[in-house]
Amino acid sequence: MRTGGGVRAKAFETALPLTLPIAAGFLFLGCSYGLLMHAKGFAFWYPVCMAYFIFAGSMEFVTVNLLLSAFNPIVAFLLAIMVNARHLFYGLSMLGPYRGTGWKKPYLIFAMCDESFAINSSAKIPADVDRGWFMMFVNLLNRWYWIIGTAIGWLVGGLLPFSTKGIEFVLTALFLVIFLDQWMGQPRHVPAMIGVLASALCLVAFGADRFMIPSLALMLALFVVLRPYLDNPHDDTSTEPKVGEPIKTANETAMEGESR
């Protein structure tokens, strides 16, 4: 029996390397957000509080514009729900993996972002690593990379001695690599193709600022239509973990041969 500290240390050591690309991306993107807020004349606490309480990068950039226009809380509220509607789909995906995480669960939900979801939903967590603490550290680290990046950006942004132009591509690279791992770890490629094709189609049809909601709707419609082909009732047991056993769904078999 390991001590509580040992369990945490092991989970931290497993989670940390997977979050390093996100540290690079978030420190940079957070910096540019903090810098923008500084340039627009906002006090230090604005970007830091927004990073802390909203913690959704694209919505924070949208909120900058909201704060600079006429006061309209209803539009702000509806916009927040629409811009972040993809979180609903993350939640549905994490109902299983978050199961049984106890007091950590509210935080795992509160701190869920694109990058944490991408790691937690695809990582093959070794059997001797505590799943709850692993996901906890992924969310905690990513969240604080962003908040710290934002603060640094407001304080010292623009003073770096070398050009960081293009570093934001690290997030594209992260998503692409996770996509490849999921692709190779799974014989069935239709769900992944639906994700790419539905969103690419809607991006072309609706443009960069309006494609998210149509993409989610189209994906959902396709999954409803294709359910007879994609839903395998024999997998039923895989979503029903026994107590004390790590949950192993199809998405967790994805990143075999990786993780270290």
Next chain:
Amino acid sequence: MTMTFWQSVATIAVVAIGTMLTRFIPFLLFPESKEPPRFIRYLGDVLPYAMTGLLVVYSLKDVSLVSGSHGVPEAIAMLAIIGLHLWKKNMLLSIAGGTILYMVLVQLVFV
């Protein structure tokens, strides 16, 4: 700034609440004590793959194919990542290699 202090606090608060609702609603609708319907579990099984695909597209949404460098540096870097990843299967190596290549391309080649 056109807003008063409290108006800006209220704006940030409603944005935070709206964002949190999108995170919490699935878990409030399907608590652990209640078995989610079969259809929801089916979605939980297929959505992670689709959402990763969506995130790849989402992260490229501001790349223009008709202006600037026409998405060429992005395409080159992504092909390099795919090649590197199929070859070495090392997540950090693929991400770092692709990102550094992209930074070199946009800073030195496609300026």
